[in-house]
Each structure stands twice: as C-alpha cells, then as structure tokens.
Amino acid sequence: MRDKHKRDQPRIYKDSQAGPVSKVMPLFAIQPILRRIVQHVANLHPELFERLDDSCRKHFLIDAKGMPFLLLLRPDPDNLMLVAKSRHEEIPYDVLVSGKFKTLLRMIDSKTDSDALFFNRDITVTGDTEAIVALRNALDDMDATLADDVATAFGPLRGPVRASIDAVTKIVGSRT
Amino acid sequence: MSDLIKPELVCPAGTPASLRTAVDAGANSVYCGFKGPTNARNFPGLNFSKKELSESVKYAHDKDAMVLAAINSFPTAGRTDLWKQSVDDAVDIGIDAVIIADIGMAKYVAEQHPDQRLHLSVQAGASSPEAINFYVERFNVKRVVLPRILTVPEIKRVHDAIDCEIEAFVFGNIGMMAEGRCSLTNYVTGISTNMDGVCSPASHVDYEPDEDDGLTTRLGDFAIDCISCGETAGYPTICKGRYDTAHKKNYYAFEEPISLNLTRLLPDLMKAGVTALKIEGRQRSRAYIRSVVSAFRDAVDAYAAGEEPDITELIALTEGHKETQGAFKSKSWR
Ligand code: SF4
Numbered sequence: 001m002r003d004k005h006k007r008d009q010p011r012i013y014k015d016s017q018a019g020p021v022s023k024v025m026p027l028f029a030i031q032p033i034l035r036r037i038v039q040h041v042a043n044l045h046p047e048l049f050e051r052l053d054d055s056c057r058k059h060f061l062i063d064a065k066g067m068p069f070l071l072l073l074r075p076d077p078d079n080l081m082l083v084a085k086s087r088h089e090e091i092p093y094d095v096l097v098s099g100k101f102k103t104l105l106r107m108i109d110s111k112t113d114s115d116a117l118f119f120n121r122d123i124t125v126t127g128d129t130e131a132i133v134a135l136r137n138a139l140d141d142m143d144a145t146l147a148d149d150v151a152t153a154f155g156p157l158r159g160p161v162r163a164s165i166d167a168v169t170k171i172v173g174s175r176t
Numbered sequence: 177m178s179d180l181i182k183p184e185l186v187c188p189a190g191t192p193a194s195l196r197t198a199v200d201a202g203a204n205s206v207y208c209g210f211k212g213p214t215n216a217r218n219f220p221g222l223n224f225s226k227k228e229l230s231e232s233v234k235y236a237h238d239k240d241a242m243v244l245a246a247i248n249s250f251p252t253a254g255r256t257d258l259w260k261q262s263v264d265d266a267v268d269i270g271i272d273a274v275i276i277a278d279i280g281m282a283k284y285v286a287e288q289h290p291d292q293r294l295h296l297s298v299q300a301g302a303s304s305p306e307a308i309n310f311y312v313e314r315f316n317v318k319r320v321v322l323p324r325i326l327t328v329p330e331i332k333r334v335h336d337a338i339d340c341e342i343e344a345f346v347f348g349n350i351g352m353m354a355e356g357r358c359s360l361t362n363y364v365t366g367i368s369t370n371m372d373g374v375c376s377p378a379s380h381v382d383y384e385p386d387e388d389d390g391l392t393t394r395l396g397d398f399a400i401d402c403i404s405c406g407e408t409a410g411y412p413t414i415c416k417g418r419y420d421t422a423h424k425k426n427y428y429a430f431e432e433p434i435s436l437n438l439t440r441l442l443p444d445l446m447k448a449g450v451t452a453l454k455i456e457g458r459q460r461s462r463a464y465i466r467s468v469v470s471a472f473r474d475a476v477d478a479y480a481a482g483e484e485p486d487i488t489e490l491i492a493l494t495e496g497h498k499e500t501q502g503a504f505k506s507k508s509w510r
Contacts, residue, residue, distance in 0.1 A: 051191075051221040110193075113464040119409050119433070124385055130220050130378040137221030140461050141191035 010092040011127055013061055013070070018087035025068050027084045038073070038082035040153035044144070049077045051138035055131035061085075061093035064101040075135070095132045099123035109145040180443060182480040184452040186244070186343060187469045190222040190459055195232045195243070197462045202473030205242035207275060208232070208458065209373075214262045215246045216277075216299055217458040218373030230269045242272035246458075248297035249373040250278045250356075260284055267292050275321070276300075277356060277370075286315040295319040295343070299356040299370065305337035312340045319343055321454065323355045324436065325503050328444045335449035344445055346438040347468060347490070348456025350502055351375070351415045352431040360414040364396045381412045393417070402426075408433070437499035439472075439487040443479050445504075 042048070049056055052075055062071040072091060074081040085091050097104070103122050106112045114136055117123045125132050151159075187203035189195035198206045209215025211223040224232065233243045245266035251259040259281050266274050267289045274292055276282045277299035285294050298321040302308045311317040319341040322331065335342055351358060361375050362368045369375040382394040389405035393412045400417030403409050410416045410433025419429045436456070438445065445453065453476065455468055471490050478485035490499075 050225075053220070055220065110462040113461045113467070115460055115464065121391075121403075121407075121409060124383070124391070126383055126385055129381040129383065133219060133378040134221035136461070137191060137219065141193045143193055143196075 010059065010094055011096070013063075013089075013091040013093055013096060015087045019068070025084075025086065027069060027086060030069075030084045034071070034082045034084060037150050037153050038075075038080050041146070041149050042075075042077060042080055044149055044152075045142055046077070048075065048138045048142065051141060052134050055128075055134040058094040058128055058131040059092065060131070060135060061091060061096045062104065063096060063098040064104050065098065066101050093127065095125065095127040095129075095135075097123065097125050097132060105146070108139055109147065110140050110142075111145075114140075180446045180480050182476060183446055183450055184343075185469070185472055185476055186452045186454040187465065187472075188348075188455055188458040188460070189232075189465065190217065190219070191462075192224065192228045192232050192235075194458075194462050194465050196235055197465050198469050199236050199239050199241045201466050201469035203241055203469055205244055205272065205452070206232075206236060207244040207246050207454075209246040209248075210262050210265070212258065212262075213249055213371070213373045214251075214259050216248050216297075216369070216373050217246075218249070219459050220378055222459060226265045226269065229266070229271075233269050233271060237270075244273045244275055244295065245269075245271045246275045246297065247281065248275050248277040248299045250299075250371050251281070252371050256280065256284075260288075263289070273319070282311060282315040282317070290316070293318050295321065297321055297356075298323055298345070301354055301356040303334070303354075305334055308334070308338045308340065312338065319452065321345075324350060325354055327507065328441060328448050328504055331445070331450065331504075332448035341451035342449060343452035343454050344438075344450045344504075345436060345456055346442065346445070346453045347472065348436055349411060350431075350434065350436040350456075350500070351413065353415065358415075361395075364398055364414060376411070376413045383412075410434075432498060434498040434500050436502050436504075437490060438501055438504055439475055439485070439490065441501060441504055442475060446479065 056076045060073040062073065069084045069086060070091065072083050072085050099122055103117060107114045107117060184204040185202065186205050186207060187198040189198050189206045189208045195206050195208060209217060209223050211225060212218060236243045247259060247262045247266065263274055263281065263285055272293060273295045274285055275295045275297045276285060277297040282294065285292055294315060294317050296302055296311050296317045301323050302311060302320055303323045303325060308320045317340055321343040324345055331342065331344065356370055358369055365377060365380045367374065367377050376395055380396045384392045391403045391409065392399055393401040395412055395414060400412065400414055415430040416433045418426050420426060421429055455472060457464055467489065471487065475485035475487055
C-alpha cells in the first residue's frame with residue numbers, strides 16, 4: 001500500500017495585487033461582530049461539529065471576490081474563530097475557498113449545488129479537500145439560512161440587521 | 177391517461193436535511209447509509225448516526241415515504257462485525273429495506289432477520305437471470321439494482337426471467353467500470369472503493385490552480401487532469417481523467433466527465449418492467465436533490481399520465497454539463 005497523502009503543512013495566502021481599499025479598512029470594528037455571529041451559529045447548530053470531526057481544527061480561508069477583506073474560520077467548538085483578515089497580510093491556512101460573494105452565500109445556504117458550481121468553475125478550492133468536503137456537508141445539513149442565523153444573533157436588532165445583510169448582499173453581489 | 181404503471185422514485189440522501197428535502201420533493205423512497213465504511217459513499221461529513229436515521233425514518237413514514245439502508249460495501253475478513261451491527265441497527269430502526277452487496281451479509285440478513293425486506297445492491301454486479309435468481313432463491317432478495325451495463329431490451333429480457341423487482345439508475349454520476357469491480361482508486365491510494373466505501377477519497381485529492389486560471393487535479397501522487405481556463409471540471413475520479421497515451425495526448429482514455437440522464441427513456445424502462453427508478457447522488461447537496469427529485473417526480477407523473485414532461489433544467493446539474501444514456505441506449509456509446 002502507498003503512504004497516505006500528507007497535507008499537514010499549512011499553506012500561506014499572499015496577494016501581491018491587493019487594492020488600496022483593503023489597506024485602510026478598519027478591521028478591528030468588524031471582529032467583535034464576527035465573533036458574535038460564529039458563536040451564535042455554533043450554539044444553534046452543535047451537530048455541525050460532529051459532522052466536521054477532526055476537520056474542525058482546520059483553518060478555512062474564505063476569499064469572497066469583491067470584498068475588501070478575507071475571512072478566516074476555525075470551526076473548533078473548543079476554540080472557535082471567525083476573523084477578518086487584510087488582503088495585505090500573509091495568512092496561513094489549510095483550505096482556501098474562492099468565489100463571488102453571492103455565489104458563496106447561496107452555496108452556504110444550499111440554494112445552489114456546490115458540485116455544479118465546482119464543475120462550472122464558479123468556485124475554486126485549494127488545500128485540504130477532506131476538510132472542505134466535511135464543512136460543505138456539515139453546512140448542507142443545516143435547515144436555516146446563514147443570513148437568518150446571523151440576524152437572530154442580534155436579538156431585538158434582528159430586523160435592521162437582516163435588512164442590512166440583504167442590502168450588503170445586493171451591493172457586493174452587483175459588483176462581482 | 178397512459179397504461180404505464182407508475183414506478184417508485186428512489187432518491188439519495190447524505191444527511192437528515194437531504195432526506196427531508198427528498199421526501200418533500202416527491203421521493204417515494206430514500207436510500208442512505210450509516211457513517212463509516214459500510215456503504216459506498218463514505219465521505220467526510222456525510223451519512224447518518226443511528227439516532228439520525230431513526231428520526232429520519234419517522235419523518236419519511238409520517239409522509240408515506242420509505243427509507244432504504246445502503247449497507248453495500250464489502251467487509252474484509254475480520255471486519256464483518258461492523259457490517260452486521262449496521263444491519264441490526266437498520267432493522268431495529270424499522271427500515272423498509274436493507275441494500276446489501278456482500279454475499280455473506282445477504283446470508284446474515286436472511287438468517288438473522290428473515291422478515292426484513294432485502295434488496296441486492298448494484299455493487300453486487302448481478303446482471304444475469306442466473307446470478308439474480310441465485311440471490312432470490314438463497315436469500316429471499318426482493319429487488320435487484322441492476323448494473324448500468326444493460327440495454328433496455330436486455331433489461332426486459334432479465335425482467336421476464338427473474339422472480340424479483342428491478343431497480344434501475346436513471347440519473348447521476350456514471351463510471352465506466354462494472355459496479356463492484358473497479359480497483360482504480362485502490363491502485364493509486366491503497367484505499368478500496370468496494371471495501372472502504374469511497375472512490376477517490378477526499379483525503380487524497382488536491383486541486384492546484386495556476387496563474388492562468390487553470391487547475392491541476394491530483395489523486396495521491398498522480399495528476400489525473402489539467403483543466404485550462406474556461407473548461408468545465410469533473411469529479412476527481414481516475415476514470416474521468418485525461419491522460420497522454422502512446423497514440424493520443426491529453427484525452428479521456430476511459431470516460432468523459434458526464435452524467436447519466438435517462439429521462440427520455442423513462443417510458444421504455446417502465447414498459448420493460450422496471451419497478452423503481454433510482455437517482456444517484458448521496459454526496460450531492462440539498463439543492464441538487466431538490467431540483468433533480470422534483471424534476472423526476474414531474475417527469476414520471478407526466479409520462480404515467482400520457483403527457484410529455486419538460487426536462488430542460490436537469491442538464492445544469494450534470495457533470496461537465498454533458499449527459500449520456502450510456503449502455504441503456506447502446507453498448508457503443510463511446
Ligand atoms: S474510478 Fe470511476 S469507475 Fe472506478 S469506482 Fe470510481 S467512479 Fe466508478
């Protein structure tokens with residue numbers, strides 16, 4: 001039998017052509033919101049982590065084209081993390097998922113088939129394929145949409161937050 | 177109204193949410209498997225725990241749909257306990273049928289659970305009346321899932337010579353090897369499609385983009401395709417890769433990325449005596465299941481009513497945006 005293929009080394013994201021907007025983005029303002037969102041989604045869907053198994057300790061870098069920053073997710077129930085990262089940083093990751101913002105959101109909410117997106121080259125995946133397949137399947141087992149979950153993370157502000165998400169989706173979506 | 181008997185629509189589910197989606201979209205039955213190597217879709221993050229399957233069976237039964245448990249990989253010596261446990265769990269849950277490929281497991285079900293309905297998996301590769309009738313006589317198999325190697329007239333001849341129902345694949349991923357016999361993944365990765373339940377395990381798949389928006393697909397140590405910018409991609413299986421051979425460079429030596437689509441042959445299959453129509457894709461998303469199951473529900477109902485269905489949407493969900501009728505239409509499709 002051949003050796004199991006190894007992919008333990010994290011890869012490094014580096015974007016030499018990042019635009020000037022991403023340099024001046026005040027990311028510190030976004031971080032607490034992201035923390036709250038990821039904690040809320042984790043509380044609502046504990047079954048996600050069972051499906052992720054060991055892949056929960058991997059770092060998923062999400063590159064939504066048209067967004068001035070990247071998102072780095074580690075879906076570890078004991079050490080949850082969702083942070084915004086500047087495109088000017090060098091970022092170690094295990095999996096990089098890239099695609100248009102709207103495409104990625106529709107995929108997460110199971111409104112469109114990720115295999116079809118992949119066949120069509122609308123999304124690109126590099127790095128630990130096992131981890132991204134596990135994450136895809138875990139997210140696909142969630143009945144609620146991410147936008148709904150995010151909105152409920154903000155309690156009484158649910159209505160305005162939902163409206164803002166829809167607006168952002170429209171604006172970023174139309175640019176990409 | 178036509179005189180065709182409406183067949184059972186058998187749909188895939190990799191997660192409880194997919195199962196609910198399939199039932200709600202019009203599946204008559206849903207097939208699924210437990211987590212681990214006991215079924216032929218042993219993918220990360222996919223499949224059911226005993227508790228999840230039990231809840232899912234209740235959901236399906238409440239909506240008059242059935243659930244079939246695929247325990248259809250082959251246990252190697254010393255590993256049979258896990259397969260037996262899966263059978264016991266499925267029976268305990270109240271599953272409508274167990275789908276088995278291994279002859280030892282067929283014997284186990286027949287002896288330990290004689291009242292349990294038993295189906296013979298496509299992985300068993302039983303395509304002749306002699307082989308099928310052997311399983312029927314020895315293990316009381318009620319249905320055979322036919323390998324995708326027979327033409328429709330051949331299916332009719334098999335139907336007339338066997339004592340059980342026929343289930344036939346009508347849509348989804350199609351490899352070119354006879355089912356249960358392919359060792360390509362085993363050769364390259366050391367992991368067996370038929371015994372570990374996974375072709376091209378994700379742990380061994382790598383996609384490497386290049387600066388020109390191309391993509392190299394690797395399985396283990398081997399590059400199996402280089403996709404240039406603008407080209408569509410396929411599953412990372414060896415049988416769908418492109419290779420340089422002595423007489424031709426960079427071509428699909430085995431099979432192109434393509435999906436089986438038998439929508440146009442449905443009336444012929446129904447006339448040939450096929451009881452159940454199976455959709456492939458337990459590894460696919462809820463979005464796929466929703467679209468394909470709804471489209472087939474409409475198509476089957478339309479044909480049964482003597483009408484012509486609209487089947488244009490299905491092509492968007494096919495691999496490489498290409499479809500084939502495979503051996504069902506002709507043995508010389510390639
Ligand atoms: S390599 Fe192709 S033919 Fe072989 S098991 Fe995988 S999909 Fe089937």
